[in-house]
Amino acid sequence: MNAPATDKLAAIFARKRRELAARGPRVAEHPRPPGRDFAAALTRHRPGLPINVIAEVKRRSPSGGDFPHSDLVAVARGYEAAGACAISVLTDDVDFGGSLEDLLQVRAAVSVPVLRKDFLVAPQEIEESAALGADAVLLIADALEDGQLAEMVATAKACRVAALVEAHTQEHAERALQAGAELVGINNRDLATLRTDIATALRVIPLLRGRAQTFVAESGLKTHEDFVAARSAGADAVLVGESLLRAPHPGQALARLLAPGNAS
Numbered sequence: 001m002n003a004p005a006t007d008k009l010a011a012i013f014a015r016k017r018r019e020l021a022a023r024g025p026r027v028a029e030h031p032r033p034p035g036r037d038f039a040a041a042l043t044r045h046r047p048g049l050p051i052n053v054i055a056e057v058k059r060r061s062p063s064g065g066d067f068p069h070s071d072l073v074a075v076a077r078g079y080e081a082a083g084a085c086a087i088s089v090l091t092d093d094v095d096f097g098g099s100l101e102d103l104l105q106v107r108a109a110v111s112v113p114v115l116r117k118d119f120l121v122a123p124q125e126i127e128e129s130a131a132l133g134a135d136a137v138l139l140i141a142d143a144l145e146d147g148q149l150a151e152m153v154a155t156a157k158a159c160r161v162a163a164l165v166e167a168h169t170q171e172h173a174e175r176a177l178q179a180g181a182e183l184v185g186i187n188n189r190d191l192a193t194l195r196t197d198i199a200t201a202l203r204v205i206p207l208l209r210g211r212a213q214t215f216v217a218e219s220g221l222k223t224h225e226d227f228v229a230a231r232s233a234g235a236d237a238v239l240v241g242e243s244l245l246r247a248p249h250p251g252q253a254l255a256r257l258l259a260p261g262n263a264s
């Protein structure tokens with residue numbers, strides 16, 4: 001494998017491969033609802049907003065512990081009302097307390113596109129995501145080898161599901177572009193160590209500007225100023241979870257972060 005990750009991320013991917021082998025292909029029981037355009041949602045200019053926000057729902061995370069919200073549908077509705085351009089739903093159970101059922105419920109409750117956030121290891125999981133109605137899937141370049149990544153990007157295209165291909169370093173972002181990624185996320189969190197530094201996306205995105213259509217700055221964003229800085233670096237959108245999920249009303253917290261002149 002040319003994307004070695006000897007750590008937490010490698011452990012999660014090893015678990016995912018075991019889980020997939022144990023359960024075999026899942027048969028899609030739900031007809032696919034008409035897709036919502038995730039790429040367009042990330043790039044549409046919304047007057048008065050500093051940047052487009054993909055707002056995330058999850059019950060817990062390895063770095064953040066438990067979040068105080070069990071009704072993810074209510075949280076997602078609040079995000080949409082506050083102006084989120086899309087919703088990210090963690091579907092991994094073991095580390096994030098999520099499920100495909102959460103994805104289905106959130107998608108039925110909002111009208112913006114929905115991203116399936118998981119550690120996908122095989123093209124068949126993209127077909128499954130499409131059949132369930134995901135408008136987009138996350139692919140993690142740092143953990144997939146070149147051939148696999150290219151195959152999964154191609155499968156997403158064939159299924160008409162958007163692929164947000166995430167990388168933590170410039171090198172892995174270059175691999176994402178090589179694999180055909182059109183939507184590139186720069187994750188401020190190093191999934192190997194779980195440490196987050198928002199300077200990562202601010203540094204890497206300008207190096208790649210003009211090479212992909214769309215960039216997303218991911219993880220660790222907490223303030224209005226962070227949004228403005230991400231936009232100035234060339235990000236079309238940010239992906240935000242924890243700082244919203246810590247608040248009693250995540251939708252209101254998002255509205256505050258988006259409001260002009262609002263210092264965090």
Ligand SMILES: O=P(O)(O)OC[C@@H](O)[C@@H](O)c1c[nH]c2ccccc12
Nearest residue numbers: 187218219220221239240241242243
């Ligand atoms: O909760 P945060 O720090 O705002 O980050 C959201 C999102 O970027 C993060 O959950 C994430 C980014 N890439 C991932 C890959 C797997 C699981 C989770 C993630």
